[in-house]
Amino acid sequence: MSLRERIGSSVALLAGDKQADRAVPPTGFTARLTVFTSAAMAFLAVFVLALSLTAGRVADRWTEQLAQTSTLRISAPDGQIDAQVRAALRVLETTPGVAGARALSDEEQRALLAPWFGPDLPVESLPIPRLIEITETDGGYDTTGLRARLQAEVPGALLDDHARWRAPLVKAAERLRALGFAAVILIAGATAAMITLAAQAALAANAQVIRVMRLVGAKDSYIAGAFVRRFTLRAFFGSTVGVAVSGVAVWLLPELDVAGGILEGIGLSGAEWLWIAAIPILASVVAFAATRAAALRTLGRHS
Amino acid sequence: MSLRERIGSSVALLAGDKQADRAVPPTGFTARLTVFTSAAMAFLAVFVLALSLTAGRVADRWTEQLAQTSTLRISAPDGQIDAQVRAALRVLETTPGVAGARALSDEEQRALLAPWFGPDLPVESLPIPRLIEITETDGGYDTTGLRARLQAEVPGALLDDHARWRAPLVKAAERLRALGFAAVILIAGATAAMITLAAQAALAANAQVIRVMRLVGAKDSYIAGAFVRRFTLRAFFGSTVGVAVSGVAVWLLPELDVAGGILEGIGLSGAEWLWIAAIPILASVVAFAATRAAALRTLGRHS
Amino acid sequence: MIELERAAYSYGGGELFTDVTLTLAPGSFHFLTGPSGAGKTTLLKLCYGELIATAGHVRLFGENTRKMDRDRIAMNRRRIGVVHQDCQFLDHLPISENVALPLTVAGRSEEADAYLGELLAWVGLTRQAQQLPPELSGGERQRAALARAIILSPDVILADEPTGNIDWEMSQRLLSLLVELNKLGKTVLVATHDMALIRAAKAQISARVLRLKDRKIQAAEVDL
Amino acid sequence: MIELERAAYSYGGGELFTDVTLTLAPGSFHFLTGPSGAGKTTLLKLCYGELIATAGHVRLFGENTRKMDRDRIAMNRRRIGVVHQDCQFLDHLPISENVALPLTVAGRSEEADAYLGELLAWVGLTRQAQQLPPELSGGERQRAALARAIILSPDVILADEPTGNIDWEMSQRLLSLLVELNKLGKTVLVATHDMALIRAAKAQISARVLRLKDRKIQAAEVDL
Numbered sequence A, B: 001m002s003l004r005e006r007i008g009s010s011v012a013l014l015a016g017d018k019q020a021d022r023a024v025p026p027t028g029f030t031a032r033l034t035v036f037t038s039a040a041m042a043f044l045a046v047f048v049l050a051l052s053l054t055a056g057r058v059a060d061r062w063t064e065q066l067a068q069t070s071t072l073r074i075s076a077p078d079g080q081i082d083a084q085v086r087a088a089l090r091v092l093e094t095t096p097g098v099a100g101a102r103a104l105s106d107e108e109q110r111a112l113l114a115p116w117f118g119p120d121l122p123v124e125s126l127p128i129p130r131l132i133e134i135t136e137t138d139g140g141y142d143t144t145g146l147r148a149r150l151q152a153e154v155p156g157a158l159l160d161d162h163a164r165w166r167a168p169l170v171k172a173a174e175r176l177r178a179l180g181f182a183a184v185i186l187i188a189g190a191t192a193a194m195i196t197l198a199a200q201a202a203l204a205a206n207a208q209v210i211r212v213m214r215l216v217g218a219k220d221s222y223i224a225g226a227f228v229r230r231f232t233l234r235a236f237f238g239s240t241v242g243v244a245v246s247g248v249a250v251w252l253l254p255e256l257d258v259a260g261g262i263l264e265g266i267g268l269s270g271a272e273w274l275w276i277a278a279i280p281i282l283a284s285v286v287a288f289a290a291t292r293a294a295a296l297r298t299l300g301r302h303s
Numbered sequence C, D: 001m002i003e004l005e006r007a008a009y010s011y012g013g014g015e016l017f018t019d020v021t022l023t024l025a026p027g028s029f030h031f032l033t034g035p036s037g038a039g040k041t042t043l044l045k046l047c048y049g050e051l052i053a054t055a056g057h058v059r060l061f062g063e064n065t066r067k068m069d070r071d072r073i074a075m076n077r078r079r080i081g082v083v084h085q086d087c088q089f090l091d092h093l094p095i096s097e098n099v100a101l102p103l104t105v106a107g108r109s110e111e112a113d114a115y116l117g118e119l120l121a122w123v124g125l126t127r128q129a130q131q132l133p134p135e136l137s138g139g140e141r142q143r144a145a146l147a148r149a150i151i152l153s154p155d156v157i158l159a160d161e162p163t164g165n166i167d168w169e170m171s172q173r174l175l176s177l178l179v180e181l182n183k184l185g186k187t188v189l190v191a192t193h194d195m196a197l198i199r200a201a202k203a204q205i206s207a208r209v210l211r212l213k214d215r216k217i218q219a220a221e222v223d224l
């Protein structure tokens, strides 16, 4: 069967006719089970997806803000300090992995120290070190090599890649995102399996319906169609309800945007809502494929 | 029925006999559905429980470490500084909500500044402010009131409750824990509902079995017992598998203990494993109650 | 054994029959005939407590079915062997286990060994003993249902159209089994359309023929 | 219409019958008898393609069933009306819809109105038209199954024990329906144990009686 034909026959199967649908008993526990399972799993999926996407955003922000800067500190007697700063900048310019480097201005240093000493610290008059901010490239530089070169050329320089201690945090957030996506895939798989099993249970329970339909000359596709439509609609309905309920729940979660940006509110934003809206469609596709396979297999067995 | 009788008859129902069990068809899709659902839901439950417990621990630690300190900074001309520090300590001693206060030693101040200026900063010779660390009681003090008193009595003092900015983080972690527990309850409820529906689907599919058993003079409890045992065992088996698999997965998650203690590894420790071990038992109890209710209801309907 | 006293039954519409008074004395043999849809199956269901009369009283072994709880009805069923019109089995168990099911349910499965083989041989199902019910022919299923009904050696045997799908020779064989049991003192009631079968029975035993028609039950010796 | 050529069938054990050669010519009327378990139902299943002969050939309307795909068999079934021995219905739909089901499946449900009422009246189910199948008596179900088998006005009618649970008068009525259809040119094959029915039919029409016994099929005019 070509892809075109496949899609055509799938659409025909979904369009179906009312008469065929009446052949399958309208309700039953497998029906409710399917709707409920779809709803619960969609709810969980939205939940976990929201967690996961939030973790992803946190990881991105932290990565951006923190991962690629480090500081060079130059302490030297008053007269030599400017020369050493210039020497250090020269060294940094020629270091592979360093995207940029610049000395902090007096104001910037004062702002950095303000939490500790107040805003009035006489930075100019104090024998405090000068700071050079280094921006790394994606690959980062070779810390040991840079240290060795600096020791030779700028004796008063001390390299502090202090910002790197936050790297594990970024890793943690990224792992949380990965775990979240794994959970979503797990949920999707579990849902598919449950819908398949529910469909098979329904088919097994309706063995008599299948026998009668065959006896009166119904084609396989006619019988399968009645089941497939039923289950696809149920999965769509259930997962839509689940997504709607959990979407509202997530949307109602109070905003939680910490000044420091270390942790964001658990929630969704913009395009992420599209992911969520895709869940019912995915659930329907899964239900369609699962039920169709199960139905045709069952029909094949009933010789 | 007294509680004692209830428990007695429940145990008898579970003990059962092999002959009655043969009356119910041994396998089928509802069987696999039950096992699979129990396993998947137990797996998810462990996952979410682990996340939730970790979040709880993080919240606890952050609360402990951070929430209840703030800093008082005193800048004054060299000669007055010690007097002002003493005055400030006196004020703090009489402030409600302050559990303790002490001036940082020179070494402590040097350590605080080290990341910025290196370990050799001449703290003694610099006109830098002195820092007083304030430990709050649980309730915390009235920031505005304390500021006013200090302005009157210690003109060079500046109150910095910088540590409080982490409070939202604690809140976030706590909310994460709450969300996690909500998800666990949701999962438990969904599992119960799914098992009930699966049991009802099985009962509906086995209407003929029930009719035949009644015809040959089987009592309700005999018929119900066969179904209840089946489903309880399936739920127990499925959830044990799910818990085992996810337990191993969680246990294998690499330790992730950031120096700062801001984020811990996602995982379980000590007594928390007991929670996990309780899941199969809970699942079985849920399955038992759900199936028993469903079976007796169905049997009652079949006149 | 079983007494109906002015019993009536209605499925919700009009009454199917009214004022049916009937006593199945111990050791008696009755046939029940009547046009299709007259209510023969319904009457039998009253007799073993699956349905409760909508008016009048039905007494099993002296107890009113309306006052029995479900467990009590289950216990009484073990004294009544029933052949359903549409024979139903546990489709996942072989015929031998299906036939022995009443023993199993009564907790007397060890008795099966002695008796089962002989019984299956009598109804001609020895070869099919290990087949599953859906693998049996229509007539074979009816014979298995009869075997299941009598394996507990019940006091009363109620058979609903037990020979509808069975050839004449086999019908004779099953009839003689019922006659034999009746001679041992069992009470037998057979609902059937097969006049030839009734005639054959009357040659062997004094059986009463009841006719359910126009909502009434009558003795129907005449039309044979 | 339907030809069996040296056909044999086995469910896995020994062969149920071998070398069955049989032609159901258009407009012919056959009875099939034989002891319970001889293979009558199996032979009928070969004739409408539910089973495929394990040896020999079965041709429906000139086509070999072994070479038909499943959709082709489904299409052929619409030309063959079948009364199953254990009548099965869609238990959630009323009898009227069940009887009209072949029309529905064939996409001709609009034709139901004209014909359905008359057909239900003939088989005596007018009152039961809105009842669900499990609410029917055994005989009523058999009559509904016959009605369902003939509603499409099929070329061939295969009826397996259609009167097993039906009283004599109603059996006569159903028989005359089949005879009527046969006179209109339909091919009819009825499997039955009821010798009286066969005798009654032979008084009205020239029917051949086949007897399946000892794995062979024979003409069996003699034992009537």
Ligand SMILES: Nc1ncnc2c1ncn2[C@@H]1O[C@H](COP(=O)(O)OP(=O)(O)OP(=O)(O)O)[C@@H](O)[C@H]1O
Pocket (backbone or CB within 6 Å): C011, C016, C034, C035, C036, C037, C038, C039, C040, C041, C042, C043, C085, D128, D131, D134, D135, D136, D137, D138, D139, D140, D165, D166
């Ligand atoms: N559950 C039900 N609900 C409604 N009507 C019913 C139900 N069961 C049976 N009936 C009706 O009651 C009437 C009697 O049914 P019953 O099965 O007792 O007849 P019967 O004498 O056994 O007939 P047969 O000889 O065909 O088996 C029938 O007309 C049937 O349609």
Ligand SMILES: Nc1ncnc2c1ncn2[C@@H]1O[C@H](COP(=O)(O)OP(=O)(O)OP(=O)(O)O)[C@@H](O)[C@H]1O
Pocket (backbone or CB within 6 Å): C128, C131, C134, C135, C136, C137, C138, C139, C140, C165, C166, D011, D016, D034, D035, D036, D037, D038, D039, D040, D041, D042, D043, D085
């Ligand atoms: N699916 C199956 N698997 C194995 N054996 C079967 C199967 N179906 C039928 N049989 C066996 O094949 C034999 C013939 O069955 P069939 O139903 O064709 O008999 P029949 O002539 O219609 O009998 P009856 O008059 O009792 O309806 C029986 O002995 C039966 O046990």
Ligand SMILES: [Mg+2]
Pocket (backbone or CB within 6 Å): C040, C041, C042, C085, C160, D137, D138, D139
């Ligand atoms: Mg009946």
Ligand SMILES: [Mg+2]
Pocket (backbone or CB within 6 Å): C137, C138, C139, D040, D041, D042, D085, D160
């Ligand atoms: Mg047959």
